[in-house]
Amino acid sequence: xxxxxxxxxxxxxxxxxxxxxxxxxxxxxxxxxxxxxxxxxxxxxxxxxxxxxxxxxxxxxxxxxxxxxxxxxxxxxxxxxxxxxxxxxxxxxxxxxxxxxxxxxxxxxxxxxxxxxxxxxxxxxxxxxxxxxxxxxxxxxxxxxxxxxxxxxxxxxxxxxxxxxxxxxxxxxxxxxxxxxxxxxxxxxxxxxxxxxxxxxxxxxxxxxxxxxxxxxxxxxxxxxxxxxxxxxxxxxxxxxxxxxxxxxxxxxxxxxxxxxxxxxxxxxxxxxxxxxxxxxxxxxxxxxxxxxxxxxxxxxxxxxxxxxxxxxxxxxxxxxxxxxxxxxxxxxxxxxxxxxxxxxxxxxxxxxxxxxxxxxxxxxxxxxxxxxxxxxxxxxxx
Amino acid sequence: xxxxxxxxxxxxxxxxxxxxxxxxxxxxxxxxxxxxxxxxxxxxxxxxxxxxxxxxxxxxxxxxxxxxxxxxxxxxxxxxxxxxxxxxxxxxxxxxxxxxxxxxxxxxxxxxxxxxxxxxxxxxxxxxxxxxxxxxxxxxxxxxxxxxx
Ligand SMILES: [Zn+2]
Numbered sequence: 001x002x003x004x005x006x007x008x009x010x011x012x013x014x015x016x017x018x019x020x021x022x023x024x025x026x027x028x029x030x031x032x033x034x035x036x037x038x039x040x041x042x043x044x045x046x047x048x049x050x051x052x053x054x055x056x057x058x059x060x061x062x063x064x065x066x067x068x069x070x071x072x073x074x075x076x077x078x079x080x081x082x083x084x085x086x087x088x089x090x091x092x093x094x095x096x097x098x099x100x101x102x103x104x105x106x107x108x109x110x111x112x113x114x115x116x117x118x119x120x121x122x123x124x125x126x127x128x129x130x131x132x133x134x135x136x137x138x139x140x141x142x143x144x145x146x147x148x149x150x151x152x153x154x155x156x157x158x159x160x161x162x163x164x165x166x167x168x169x170x171x172x173x174x175x176x177x178x179x180x181x182x183x184x185x186x187x188x189x190x191x192x193x194x195x196x197x198x199x200x201x202x203x204x205x206x207x208x209x210x211x212x213x214x215x216x217x218x219x220x221x222x223x224x225x226x227x228x229x230x231x232x233x234x235x236x237x238x239x240x241x242x243x244x245x246x247x248x249x250x251x252x253x254x255x256x257x258x259x260x261x262x263x264x265x266x267x268x269x270x271x272x273x274x275x276x277x278x279x280x281x282x283x284x285x286x287x288x289x290x291x292x293x294x295x296x297x298x299x300x301x302x303x304x305x306x307x308x309x310x311x312x313x314x315x316x317x318x319x320x321x322x323x324x325x326x327x328x329x330x331x332x333x334x335x336x337x338x339x340x341x342x343x344x345x346x347x348x349x350x351x352x353x354x355x356x357x358x359x360x361x362x363x364x365x366x367x368x369x370x371x372x373x374x375x376x377x378x379x380x381x382x383x
Numbered sequence: 384x385x386x387x388x389x390x391x392x393x394x395x396x397x398x399x400x401x402x403x404x405x406x407x408x409x410x411x412x413x414x415x416x417x418x419x420x421x422x423x424x425x426x427x428x429x430x431x432x433x434x435x436x437x438x439x440x441x442x443x444x445x446x447x448x449x450x451x452x453x454x455x456x457x458x459x460x461x462x463x464x465x466x467x468x469x470x471x472x473x474x475x476x477x478x479x480x481x482x483x484x485x486x487x488x489x490x491x492x493x494x495x496x497x498x499x500x501x502x503x504x505x506x507x508x509x510x511x512x513x514x515x516x517x518x519x520x521x522x523x524x525x526x527x528x529x530x531x532x
């Protein structure tokens with residue numbers, strides 16, 4: 001299905017720490033925006049794809065927007081690992097003829113306290129991911145990633161300077177993106193180094209934002225895309241990965257816990273692509289936590305194992321650097337919507353409309369979360 | 384909101400593990416047919432498909448594979464202890480099986496009583512069996528030299 005489908009419309013609500021409208025309302029606004037952007041009527045939509053964690057339902061989306069007869073609808077599991085699979089599966093449905101125009105979306109409100117999913121456990125912890133860790137106090141995703149980070153630093157010599165490079169690159173990009181939550185909030189290296197700990201070795205600025213908002217994209221055939229309003233973002237290749245013996249999140253019961261699902265996802269992604277990592281101009285790498293960007297740089301083959309820290313030095317992942325990463329500000333400084341805003345930004349880069357545009361970006365990569373069963377999309381401009 | 388510390392929920396697969404820790408034994412589930420060890424415990428051996436398993440006694444020694452130090456916000460009972468240490472322990476018998484736990488100064492010590500700045504990857508540790516609540520033992524870990532003194 002290489003280059004046979006395309007993202008032809010993108011839509012977002014505003015992003016903010018707290019928005020008073022419902023998740024349903026936000027989803028509808030983002031999807032409506034994406035359809036207007038594409039120049040496609042709601043009645044033409046016959047496919048829907050979302051995260052299994054999405055709280056808005058297909059029937060509500062379809063009944064409000066006035067969608068046509070849906071012939072395909074599906075969901076992808078594993079939270080921040082799902083986004084690229086949500087879009088990729090919609091593209092697969094279009095390519096196979098199960099539908100002709102599909103929408104993928106994510107609407108999420110978590111700005112308010114009391115909505116932290118990790119706090120929603122019961123006293124007696126069930127489930128293989130949690131039973132063996134939560135009672136000891138490994139309560140939050142950040143604690144799992146902190147554990148990996150200490151080991152990563154030990155094995156490869158990565159430092160807090162390297163983690164700061166990730167956070168600062170995202171912030172600088174956000175400072176040029178008026179839609180970013182952190183648009184008017186510059187950050188210095190000193191700000192990073194003096195921030196409070198969340199789970200040592202990770203501090204506040206190693207964590208993504210907590211954001212309310214919604215994003216949507218419209219997917220159709222590349223053939224149809226050429227008659228539409230916007231430059232097509234062709235889906236060149238895409239992949240999902242649930243590696244053997246993996247579990248919901250960080251897996252300590254395996255030979256090498258630092259080798260996350262990105263590695264096997266990358267293998268599939270590149271095997272389906274005509275290009276190699278060095279031909280990718282820009283990447284949106286899932287960044288719920290800064291170390292995930294380092295692990296993803298290695299997993300997707302942008303540098304050798306253990307060399308992602310040095311790769312970020314001297315502006316390596318900023319505009320003008322070796323590989324500009326998270327050019328909208330990403331989850332750490334634009335908005336955290338389980339990675340869906342990264343997909344929207346990857347589209348902007350091949351359209352040439354990013355507020356941190358990489359010149360002549362032909363191939364634009366976006367990934368979902370490392371550590372969880374994941375996915376990736378490699379987009380291509382239709383020039 | 385939950386007040387106390389969390390406890391492992393039991394099901395038919397995990398209950399034996401905590402049955403053994405309650406009698407001060409650290410054991411791992413192994414396939415009866417091909418001997419492969421697996422964690423978390425589950426019904427089927429992924430190597431040979433066998434549904435039969437035994438629980439092999441481990442030496443209880445290990446080395447610290449990694450650690451981290453959570454700070455708040457956390458559930459209230461954990462916030463009260465924060466910052467505390469979390470460790471992942473590698474065991475010599477099965478390097479791919481790593482237990483999450485805490486480093487304590489004595490078998491019934493609190494998880495925040497050791498200075499986390501002193502924890503090092505590669506330190507040798509030995510399992511201890513403190514009772515979390517009556518009848519439920521969560522294995523934790525003590526430095527070898529602390530255990531000998
Ligand atoms: Zn077996």
